[in-house]
Each structure stands twice: as structure tokens, then as C-alpha cells.
Amino acid sequence: MKLTVENLSLRYGSRRVVEDVSFTVDSGEMVSIVGPNGSGKSTLLRGMSRLQKPSAGRVLLGETDIRDISARAVARTLAILPQSPDGGADLTVRELVFRGRFPHQGILQRIGPADIEAVHWAMDAADVDGLADRPIGSLSGGERQRAWIALALAQQPKVLLLDEPTSFLDIAHQVEVMHLLRRLNREGMTVVSVLHDLVLAGRFSDRVIAVSRGRVEFDGPPAEVLEPVGLERVFGVAMMVMPDPETGLPIPLPRPDPELCPGARRPQA
Amino acid sequence: MAGMAASTSTSEGALAERALPRSARPAAIVAAGFLALVVVGALTLKLGSVSLGWDEVFKGLTTDSDPLARNIVWQIRFPRLLDGMLIGAALAVSGALLQGVTRNPLADPTILGVTAAAGLASAIVIVANPQVPQWGIAMACMAGGICGAAILYVVAYRGDVSPVRLALAGVALSALFGAAIVGLLSSSRTFLQTSLGFLAGGLYGSEWRDLRAMLPYLVPGFLGAVLVSGRLNVLALGDDVAAGLGVMTDRTRLAILAVVGILTAAAVATAGLVSFVGLVCPHLARYTVGGDNRVLIPVSALYGALLVSSADLIAKLLISPSELPMGIITAGVGAPFLLYLVRFRG
Numbered sequence: 360m361k362l363t364v365e366n367l368s369l370r371y372g373s374r375r376v377v378e379d380v381s382f383t384v385d386s387g388e389m390v391s392i393v394g395p396n397g398s399g400k401s402t403l404l405r406g407m408s409r410l411q412k413p414s415a416g417r418v419l420l421g422e423t424d425i426r427d428i429s430a431r432a433v434a435r436t437l438a439i440l441p442q443s444p445d446g447g448a449d450l451t452v453r454e455l456v457f458r459g460r461f462p463h464q465g466i467l468q469r470i471g472p473a474d475i476e477a478v479h480w481a482m483d484a485a486d487v488d489g490l491a492d493r494p495i496g497s498l499s500g501g502e503r504q505r506a507w508i509a510l511a512l513a514q515q516p517k518v519l520l521l522d523e524p525t526s527f528l529d530i531a532h533q534v535e536v537m538h539l540l541r542r543l544n545r546e547g548m549t550v551v552s553v554l555h556d557l558v559l560a561g562r563f564s565d566r567v568i569a570v571s572r573g574r575v576e577f578d579g580p581p582a583e584v585l586e587p588v589g590l591e592r593v594f595g596v597a598m599m600v601m602p603d604p605e606t607g608l609p610i611p612l613p614r615p616d617p618e619l620c621p622g623a624r625r626p627q628a
Numbered sequence: 629m630a631g632m633a634a635s636t637s638t639s640e641g642a643l644a645e646r647a648l649p650r651s652a653r654p655a656a657i658v659a660a661g662f663l664a665l666v667v668v669g670a671l672t673l674k675l676g677s678v679s680l681g682w683d684e685v686f687k688g689l690t691t692d693s694d695p696l697a698r699n700i701v702w703q704i705r706f707p708r709l710l711d712g713m714l715i716g717a718a719l720a721v722s723g724a725l726l727q728g729v730t731r732n733p734l735a736d737p738t739i740l741g742v743t744a745a746a747g748l749a750s751a752i753v754i755v756a757n758p759q760v761p762q763w764g765i766a767m768a769c770m771a772g773g774i775c776g777a778a779i780l781y782v783v784a785y786r787g788d789v790s791p792v793r794l795a796l797a798g799v800a801l802s803a804l805f806g807a808a809i810v811g812l813l814s815s816s817r818t819f820l821q822t823s824l825g826f827l828a829g830g831l832y833g834s835e836w837r838d839l840r841a842m843l844p845y846l847v848p849g850f851l852g853a854v855l856v857s858g859r860l861n862v863l864a865l866g867d868d869v870a871a872g873l874g875v876m877t878d879r880t881r882l883a884i885l886a887v888v889g890i891l892t893a894a895a896v897a898t899a900g901l902v903s904f905v906g907l908v909c910p911h912l913a914r915y916t917v918g919g920d921n922r923v924l925i926p927v928s929a930l931y932g933a934l935l936v937s938s939a940d941l942i943a944k945l946l947i948s949p950s951e952l953p954m955g956i957i958t959a960g961v962g963a964p965f966l967l968y969l970v971r972f973r974g
Binding site: 405408409410429430431432433434435438439440441444445446447449450454455458459461462464466468510511514 | 731855858861862864865866868869871872873874875876919920922
């Protein structure tokens with residue numbers, strides 16, 4: 360399902376965090392939002408999901424303004440996974456994932472066949488069915504992140520928003536989570552992630568949107584927009600971009616200062 | 629891959645059964661709890677300053693044939709037993725709701741000042757008009773309890789309500805209202821005896837009219853608790869996750885505080901300041917049936933009923949024919965339990 364952000368502005372009190380941002384995420388797209396700390400990208404994600412009320416502008420889920428439908432109705436189509444959620448440590452993975460059925464259940468939250476099927480699918484998709492009876496608190500970082508993703512999947516969303524799903528994970532787990540998101544995306548899910556890691560953004564996105572000081576700085580396919588000048592403008596640090604020798608995909612890196620890097624070859628003057 | 633294959637082949641029914649792995653135990657625990665409640669209830673009807681035979685208890689409960697037994701069992705002991713059970717259930721459910729909503733294991737209506745707010749309101753009307761009828765006290769408690777919960781919410785609200793602010797504000801308000809109660813009661817000497825019973829919490833002299841005064845609040849209160857329990861489950865995952873799942877977080881918290889205010893106030897109106905029931909029972913329930921509030925809340929109610937009715941029985945028997953305020957017994961059980969939590973569970 361398509362998600363349209365129209366002239367969206369978001370504030371915390373009087374502080375303007377997101378200013379007049381517009382873009383459209385097409386159905387089945389996988390989009391990464393990048394930007395420096397405090398640039399407003401997490402807030403933007405909250406605004407896109409009804410977690411935060413816009414001070415101006417609107418967000419359309421399909422053709423409907425998300426403010427015109429209930430939070431529960433939004434949650435049946437759009438799932439958001441906040442950055443490193445910390446609740447539910449004493450629940451088992453299965454109990455946690457079942458709570459993702461909340462927006463689909465009636466007032467007494469009786470578990471029906473549709474709930475069981477959805478939870479089954481979500482745990483299978485996120486590859487946590489082997490962990491079903493383990494408490495969340497006992498899982499490794501990567502396992503825990505997959506369990507939380509399974510909770511979001513149990514909502515059976517058409518649009519999945521994730522805030523830094525790979526933070527605090529080691530390289531193997533980062534790749535694992537990104538592969539999972541890509542697989543879901545291949546099956547038709549629209550995926551929007553806030554990412555810190557530009558290499559992952561370059562490798563796994565159809566499109567990269569860069570946010571700086573609450574505004575969109577650039578927006579396009581990674582091969583086009585991940586280039587040194589734009590990245591330097593966004594992150595305020597000298598950048599270089601190398602092509603991945605195997606795939607040709609862009610690998611953005613900060614330019615090293617040879618003075619501060621032991622063993623660095625001095626560049627020829 | 630092996631795990632995935634095994635799980636995929638599991639039948640849907642078996643998966644449902646395993647959906648809530650602890651759900652096999654509540655049946656046995658609830659049965660045991662009810663059995664214990666029946667035993668305590670029977671002993672409460674039999675024992676006291678006048679000890680009755682079982683036949684007299686039965687006769688007093690069911691017929692008018694023995695006026696003395698009828699009076700003791702039906703007019704004094706039975707309503708007091710019911711009052712105790714309901715008060716215990718109300719306080720335990722309040723505690724379970726507060727622990728869930730603050731995500732803080734040390735929360736209960738006493739610690740967060742809701743009990744004291746209800747107590748202060750009832751102390752005010754009792755001092756102002758000693759002849760105030762029971763329903764008047766109940767209404768004052770209700771107003772006080774809801775105001776206490778509302779003040780707690782307003783003080784803790786700053787754009788949103790964080791569990792930590794809720795807990796800190798509650799502790800401060802509790803101290804403030806508690807001081808006001810003691811100040812008010814000690815300035816009106818004539819009520820010293822009554823005041824002591826009120827402050828310590830007890831069921832001395834509670835009867836049918838107390839039950840009638842409480843029911844209009846308890847019924848919607850318990851119903852509300854059952855209805856919010858599913859939301860509370862989701863709220864426990866953190867505000868952003870809950871909001872993402874479609875829970876109106878602040879509105880839900882407000883509803884929960886209102887339910888807590890109503891239930892606590894009903895209990896305070898009849899029994900005064902009974903402490904620690906709301907703290908201990910939800911913990912015992914969590915320990916025995918797990919953290920799913922849809923199970924935890926009713927089981928807490930059962931434990932609350934059991935704790936208060938047992939405490940009242942002990943309070944009656946310990947220095948018979950005189951009696952201790954029941955709240956001393958619940959505090960005697962509850963305070964060490966709190967110390968245990970602080971020391972060993974952080």
C-alpha cells in the first residue's frame with residue numbers, strides 16, 4: 360500500500376523538528392531514511408505512523424488521511440517498530456507476538472483462528488518459531504529484534520515502518536535483519552526504515568531519503584543520491600563513495616584523516 | 629530449519645493451546661483459591677467472641693429458627709465476611725492495575741496516594757458531620773479517590789505521562805494526604821477511637837448497609853478492570869509500541885486511574901486505610917499465573933479476597949474477645965513482603 364507524506368510539519372512544543380516534508384512511498388517499495396542525529400528522521404517516522412500529531416500537513420495511507428481513521432484501524436494496515444523497545448522482558452516470544460494481534464481483536468481479546476494463523480506466519484517469517492517459549496529477556500540482541508519484528512508482522516501490515524532496526528546489532532545480525540526486511544518486501548510489503556548505516560541503506564533500499572534539519576535533503580535511488588557532495592551536505596563530514604567490487608552498489612564512507620589513522624598511506628601530493 | 633519445520637507441522641489447535649503457556653495452571657490455582665476462601669469463610673462464620681457449632685452456623689445462615697445464631701451469623705459475621713472479600717478484591721485489582729500502568733512493581737493504591745485521598749475526603753465529612761450516613765461516606769470517598777487519581781494524573785502529566793513521574797508524584801501525594809488525615813483527626817479528639825480504627829483499617833462493625841453502599845461502585849469498577857486488562861497488556865510493552873498497535877495510551881491510563889479511584893474509594897469507605905493488599909496480591913498472582921493481565925487481574929482479586937478475609941479472621945481471634953484492626957495484619961504480612969522485594973528483587 361502507498362504512503363503519501365504531504366507538507367508534513369511536526370513539533371515538540373514550540374521546537375520545529377520536521378518542516379514541510381513531502382514524499383510518496385509507493386506500494387511495494389523499500390525506502391531508507393538517513394540523516395545525522397537530531398535531524399528529525401525518527402520524528403518523521405512517528406508522524407508517518409500516527410504516533411505524533413502533525414502541526415501541519417497530512418499523511419495518506421492509500422488514499423485515506425491517517426487522522427481520519429482510528430489508531431486501531433491504522434494499526435491493522437501499518438505497523439511501526441520503535442527504536443529498541445524495552446518492554447515485555449518477562450513475556451515469552453509467543454506471548455509477545457500474540458499481542459501484535461491487538462488491533463484485530465475485540466474488546467476481550469479472545470484468540471480466534473485468524474489470530475493463530477497470523478502469529479504462526481509472523482513467527483515463521485521472522486524465524487523465531489524455534490524461540491517461541493523463550494522469555495524476551497533471555498534472547499540475544501538479534502533474536503530479540505526478530506521477535507519484535509514478528510510482533511509487528513502479527514499485525515499483518517501492508518506498510519512496515521522501523522526505527523533503526525539494526526542498531527546495537529553485530530554485522531551478522533544486521534545483515535540478517537535486512538535480509539528479513541527484503542524478503543518481506545519481495546512478498547509485497549512496503550518497508551520504510553530509519554537507518555544509521557549508509558552501507559546497509561545503499562545495499563538494501565530501492566530509494567534513500569536524506570533528512571537534515573527537519574527537511575528532505577535528497578531523495579532517490581541509492582546509486583544516484585549516495586554521492587560525496589550530497590552526503591557531505593547532510594552529515595557535515597568529508598565523504599567518499601566507493602563501488603562495491605562485487606555488485607557495484609555504493610559504499611559511502613567518511614574520508615579518513617591520514618594524520619589520525621595509524622598505518623595510513625600518505626596521499627601523494 | 630529443523631525448528632521451523634517442526635513448528636509448521638504443529639496443528640493449529642496445539643499452537644492455540646501453547647499460545648499462553650501458563651494458561652494450564654490458573655484453573656488449578658483458582659480452584660485452590662476458592663476452596664481456601666470457602667474454608668476461611670466457614671471459620672469466620674463459626675469463630676469469634678461467641679463460638680458457634682457448625683449446626684448453629686448452618687441454621688443461622690439459612691433459617692430464622694434460632695434468633696441468636698441468626699443475628700450473629702446473618703446480621704454480623706456474614707455481611708462482614710462479604711465486605712472483607714470485596715474490599716480485598718477491590719484493593720488487589722487496584723494494585724494490579726497500578727502496577728501495570730506505572731510499569732512499577734512497587735505501585736499500589738496506598739503508595740500512590742489514592743487510598744489517602746479517599747481517606748482524607750471521608751475524614752473531612754466525618755469530622756464535619758459525625759452523623760453522616762454510610763452512603764455519604766462512600767460518596768465522599770469516591771470523590772476523594774477519583775480526585776486523588778486525577779491529581780496524580782495532572783501532576784504527572786507533562787505532554788505525556790511517564791510511569792516514573794506517576795510513581796514519584798504518587799509517593800509525594802500519599803505523604804501529603806496522609807499527613808492531612810492525621811492532622812484532621814487529631815484536631816477532633818472525640819473521634820480518637822474511631823480514628824484509630826480508620827487509620828489502621830478494619831472491618832469492625834461493617835454490615836449489610838456497607839455492602840449496599842459499596843456495590844454501585846464495585847460493580848462498574850470490576851467491570852472496568854476486566855475491560856481495560858487487554859489494553860494494559862499492550863501498554864506494558866511501552867508507550868510507542870502500544871500506540872503503534874492502536875492503543876490511545878494517555879486515554880487508557882486515565883480510564884485505568886478512574887477505575888482505581890472508584891475501587892479504592894469503595895474499599896476505604898468501608899474499611900478505612902487498609903494497606904499492602906494492593907501491593908502483595910498482584911505479585912503473588914504474577915508469580916503463580918504470569919503477567920497476562922486478563923488472567924492476572926481476576927486472580928489478584930481472588931487473592932485479595934482471601935488475604936483480607938483471613939486477616940480479618942486473625943484480627944478477630946488474636947486478642948479475643950477484643951479485636952485488632954485488620955489492617956495491622958495485612959500490614960504485618962505486606963510490609964515484610966515489600967522489604968523482601970526491595971532487597972531481593974530490585
